[in-house]
Amino acid sequence: MSDFDLExxxxxxARPCKNVxxxxxxxxDLENTTPxxxxxxxxxxxxxxxxxxxxxxxxxxxxxIYTHAHGHKTMNxxxxxxxxxxxxxxxxxxxxxxLSEYPIENETELSIYNKQDYLAYKKKPVEKx
Numbered sequence: 001m002s003d004f005d006l007e008x009x010x011x012x013x014a015r016p017c018k019n020v021x022x023x024x025x026x027x028x029d030l031e032n033t034t035p036x037x038x039x040x041x042x043x044x045x046x047x048x049x050x051x052x053x054x055x056x057x058x059x060x061x062x063x064x065i066y067t068h069a070h071g072h073k074t075m076n077x078x079x080x081x082x083x084x085x086x087x088x089x090x091x092x093x094x095x096x097x098x099l100s101e102y103p104i105e106n107e108t109e110l111s112i113y114n115k116q117d118y119l120a121y122k123k124k125p126v127e128k129x
Contacts (some may be wrong), residue, residue, distance in 0.1 A: 014111070067109045080111065
């Protein structure tokens with residue numbers, strides 16, 4: 001864990017896969033929020049924001065850390081293709097583990113995506129912009 005203040009609520013961004021626009025989430029309590037609760041917050045925003053309408057028909061099932069504030073950014077504009085087997089992937093079905101137990105700190109950027117689509121993309125990473 002890093003030396004960030006757990007008393008300060010998290011401000012984070014989540015990026016629906018295939019989208020380069022971040023959705024900002026303010027005042028997320030790292031100590032008491034589970035990945036499932038955060039997933040539900042993200043899905044609520046996707047389903048209620050008009051600008052995210054094109055992403056409502058995607059079955060999102062995975063949240064992964066994209067980058068940390070002031071850290072090294074990946075060359076991929078949408079998703080971090082490293083750290084698939086460590087704690088950068090949040091367990092959204094685990095209702096016991098809290099966000100503070102992951103390497104998440106203030107201004108951490110997250111990606112939300114469909115795991116099967118991600119694995120297919122990872123085999124043949126072609127961006128069609």
